[in-house]
Amino acid sequence: MKVPILTYHACNISGNRYDNNDQMALAEDLRLLARKGWQVIPLHQLVAVIRGDIVEDLAHCVVLTCDDGTLADVQPLVFPEHGMQPGLLGVLQAFVAETPEKFPRLEMSSFVIADPHTRALLDRDCLFDQGWMGEEVWQLANASGLMRIECHSWDHNHSVLDSTGPDAMPRGNFFVVDNDLRARHEIDRSLDYLNARLADKPCRVFAYPYGQANEYLSQEYLPKHADRLGLLAAVGGEKGPVTQHSDLWNLPRYICGAHWKSPLELEAILEECS
Numbered sequence: 001m002k003v004p005i006l007t008y009h010a011c012n013i014s015g016n017r018y019d020n021n022d023q024m025a026l027a028e029d030l031r032l033l034a035r036k037g038w039q040v041i042p043l044h045q046l047v048a049v050i051r052g053d054i055v056e057d058l059a060h061c062v063v064l065t066c067d068d069g070t071l072a073d074v075q076p077l078v079f080p081e082h083g084m085q086p087g088l089l090g091v092l093q094a095f096v097a098e099t100p101e102k103f104p105r106l107e108m109s110s111f112v113i114a115d116p117h118t119r120a121l122l123d124r125d126c127l128f129d130q131g132w133m134g135e136e137v138w139q140l141a142n143a144s145g146l147m148r149i150e151c152h153s154w155d156h157n158h159s160v161l162d163s164t165g166p167d168a169m170p171r172g173n174f175f176v177v178d179n180d181l182r183a184r185h186e187i188d189r190s191l192d193y194l195n196a197r198l199a200d201k202p203c204r205v206f207a208y209p210y211g212q213a214n215e216y217l218s219q220e221y222l223p224k225h226a227d228r229l230g231l232l233a234a235v236g237g238e239k240g241p242v243t244q245h246s247d248l249w250n251l252p253r254y255i256c257g258a259h260w261k262s263p264l265e266l267e268a269i270l271e272e273c274s
């Protein structure tokens with residue numbers, strides 16, 4: 001079993017071509033996957049197979065994820081200079097409308113940041129200061145049947161934050177989340193906030209901010225507290241397919257724009273996973 005998890009960022013848009021617009025890349029990738037006879041399955045299904053909860057042949061299956069949780073995951077938005085973009089959910093819906101029978105289990109997992117203050121800073125400093133990091137779309141995403149909200153930490157320990165974190169934690173990377181206090185702040189607090197708003201669809205998977213998974217979190221904290229937190233797995237940012245032997249608490253992913261930049265490069269990844 002070699003299952004690629006493909007990752008997109010809805011706001012990675014600096015033009016209207018495959019190589020500079022993740023939304024356009026996703027649209028084209030769905031067509032490529034369909035043409036090549038691949039299936040898209042929910043992340044949760046892959047996790048269940050690795051955990052041994054279900055037995056299923058996942059040859060020629062891929063999983064879709066997106067990170068950072070902007071409104072562009074879920075709804076159409078007009079990007080300054082680059083015009084109207086459909087949103088990742090819009091891309092999925094358009095694909096289903098065209099070919100409803102192709103991917104019966106189509107779903108993308110969307111990893112969102114919980115803290116409203118951090119989201120406001122990110123919106124102001126990293127986006128266009130137009131309120132694009134609101135949480136009002138989380139319920140819509142979950143209700144769509146094509147997207148599932150998951151956890152991307154409390155505040156990403158992001159460099160936009162203007163103060164240090166718990167235990168004088170420096171900002172700007174996630175490797176420093178290396179003790180109980182810091183982990184509770186970034187993970188427990190985030191899940192409490194998200195799950196209170198997601199009612200019947202609580203988070204089951206955590207995505208390490210910046211794709212940075214240290215040993216403390218992946219080998220100690222998350223395995224130890226998984227049941228209490230309701231988590232089944234975590235995904236990172238290391239390039240590679242998920243196999244039966246992958247670390248459940250640091251599953252590798254392929255990042256659009258970093259690990260592939262063209263349909264040909266994605267085809268090569270699919271080849272390697274065949």
Ligand SMILES: [Zn+2]
Nearest residue numbers: 067068209210
């Ligand atoms: Zn992120």
